[in-house]
Amino acid sequence: GKSSPFGWCLYCGNSPAIHGRLQYLVAYAIKFDLKERILDNNPDLNRENLGAMEDAWKVISYTEKNEFYLMHLSEYYYLYANRGCMKLRTSDLNEASKSARYNMTWYDYNRRNRSIGQVKVETNEVMALKQETYSTENILRFWYTGEPVCQYEAGRGPYNMIDYENYYCDQRIKVPEHDAFFDSYVVFNQPLCFILRVGERSGVCEFWLNGKLVNQTLEELNNEEMKEKCDDTCLTHGCDEQETKKNHADALFRKFPENCRLAFLLNCGYSREVVYNKTDCEKVN
Incomplete structure (x- = not known):
């Protein structure tokens, strides 16, 4: 294998063919x-x-x-x-x-x-x-x-x-x-x-x-979502499936211990x- 300066990978090898062994050259596009x-x-x-x-x-x-x-x-x-x-x-x-x-x-x-x-x-x-x-x-x-x-x-x-x-x-x-x-x-x-x-x-x-903490956190979140279903301001009201998943993920993240969330946001x-x-x-x- 050989790398070119333009981000292309050149690979040379041999492959059996009907009329004997043919040498081939293949260029692989690679994104850096x-x-x-x-x-x-x-x-x-x-x-x-x-x-x-x-x-x-x-x-x-x-x-x-x-x-x-x-x-x-x-x-x-x-x-x-x-x-x-x-x-x-x-x-x-x-x-x-x-x-x-x-x-x-x-x-x-x-x-x-x-x-x-x-x-x-x-x-x-x-x-x-x-x-x-x-x-x-x-x-x-x-x-x-x-x-x-x-x-x-x-x-x-x-x-x-x-x-x-x-x-x-x-x-x-x-x-x-x-x-x-x-x-x-x-x-x-x-x-x-x-x-x-x-x-x-x-x-x-x-x-x-x-x-x-896992079950406790999920139970609290579930209770809140059940309550919000009776609310006009429900997080998932009028949302498609992807938006609903995102809202749930955001709400779950907010339920984690505060110092853990802060460290995650600062670093990651x-x-x-x-x-x-x-x-x-x-x-x-």
């Missing part, structure tokens, strides 16, 4: 979305005296005591396109090495026909690591059970300059989930919620909520993807 490189976390929250709010070991500890559900994403993330009701729990904590075993549970979701598939459980390893210049561990490093521990390789940062749409240009470029480990950067944490920045290609943010912008679906989650829990 240049993004301004940012600090690993927002400068307003990325300070030594605020290190307690970006503590990866605390996140591991919180998820041992309670399940946490992935509620919102800052933008679409392809890794989660076919997953629903994602929840995280840790066990077997080792404070000396700041490591643990993590258990991720989700169900397969078919977006085309909106059907729920098999429930999946993934059990692997996680460790809290320090980013350069940090005195507090702010990286969650996930790796596969049985693989060598990769604690000595520094965090590569959750945000790259180029977002590429295919991999023909440079065979050295690999998507993060194919690596030996996967890093998530803690943007904010407290016992009720935590925010992670993931995806080295795009810096997507995840909003995780304590399972104890507004939520564009709702991951949690109460009805579907109740079918598999």
